[in-house]
Amino acid sequence: MSSDWEIPAVAVAVDLVVLTVRSARLQVLLVERGIEPYAGKLALPGGFLASEREDVDTAAGRELAEETGLRPENLHLEQLRTYGAPNRDPRRRVIAVAYLAIVPDLPEPTAGGDARSARWVPVSQVLTRRATLAFDHQRILSDGVERARSRLEYSALATAFCPPQFTVADLRNVYEIVWGETLDPRNFHRKVTGVADFLVPTGGHTTKHGGRPAALYRRGTADVLHPPILRSTGGWR
Amino acid sequence: MSSDWEIPAVAVAVDLVVLTVRSARLQVLLVERGIEPYAGKLALPGGFLASEREDVDTAAGRELAEETGLRPENLHLEQLRTYGAPNRDPRRRVIAVAYLAIVPDLPEPTAGGDARSARWVPVSQVLTRRATLAFDHQRILSDGVERARSRLEYSALATAFCPPQFTVADLRNVYEIVWGETLDPRNFHRKVTGVADFLVPTGGHTTKHGGRPAALYRRGTADVLHPPILRSTGGWR
């Protein structure tokens, strides 16, 4: 570092991997790019810092609110990782701080705000390359999905996919769809109800479906799952 | 985003949490700052991108080589997370991409390169505030240590603290010091030797110490620990 060396300044983008379970599939929120590069291509929602003074975490919450209309307080939003390869963006140097957001099945897909044609796309369609994404967003999405799968094992993340009140079956549905494997309902029930402070019974019961009504729960105070809920594949067992 | 809006450009710094086990303590590599702000204060080693084209991961490896003289190929280096609060640095807007590096006990503490007085400091001295760090480096260190502790459970990270050949006792020593708890030698031995592809016996044995010679191992191909090595505290059990 010689004294006439100038500190390089780069643009900082925030990209969001917003996941939900919709129509029995894991889906990701994508936007269609309106401008070059990659005009017309699907991409993760995101954008640059709004000002030189905006906090990066704040920017992520702001982008999420713009795209989904949801306040970040109510949902899960965590930093995923930062992607800093020099040629990510052909225009100029941009490093992207990626965030993972988990939202429940929204009534209106992307009604909120001034989002430019955001829509839900099944993750499988992207990961199998039936749909490809702009920039290195394919990689970011892949990392985000793997993070979510892993978090289901050790954290209460699954409840973020669910409405405020949900049944054990709802929860099992989340696990099965995100992990892509079927789980035994009886063992799953025993395990999740056995985890300390994971689920709190509300006293209510469902009434709709064709079987016995299920007890309703809301998420408890536990962030980490005491005995974890481990998947058979992907780990080891 | 109006059309006259300019994309904010910010400086990108790479900060390193370099951990090792030395003198039976978990220690972190720190430098004494020579310039304002925080001149004279201890800080994590790091620096700005060397050029507008430098990859962020590459920059982390470069900084590590400058500080320790070690080539990044031989050791563990992973991205920790990005710290993007607007007032991290009082001079100007800087976002820091922090990395976690694990190195074995080096023969020469900080002999390598042109490092400005880098030295090892016990982590406990920093976390208990007996020594304080510049910027938000206290928080970054804290996150890095917690990441390392967690990684010991599920990954082969502990071997990165060890020389190429090591004994089960060496490995147990790493776990005990990083976790800050004692482990039963007999159960630990059974567990680590039972994990698939974690340890490969070299055939050699130690000869030095006062007890029965220990078999020597080198790290195997496993990155994730099949049955994980769980700590009693901090997790749940």
Added chain:
DNA sequence: GCCCGTAATCATCACCTTGACGAGAAGTGC
């Protein structure tokens, strides 16, 4: 109302992993 299908919940059992701990193996120092 009664039978049936469905789904939720409870119960049982064999197996495995874990932690606690005993005991032998294989060196060093005196």
Added chain:
DNA sequence: GCACTTCTCGTCAAGGTGATGATTACGGGC
């Protein structure tokens, strides 16, 4: 040889897991 240390193997009870049977509680058709 003896005391001491550390490594390594074994045993056992307790608890978690997967597989699976049984029971509960609803809706729907007749």
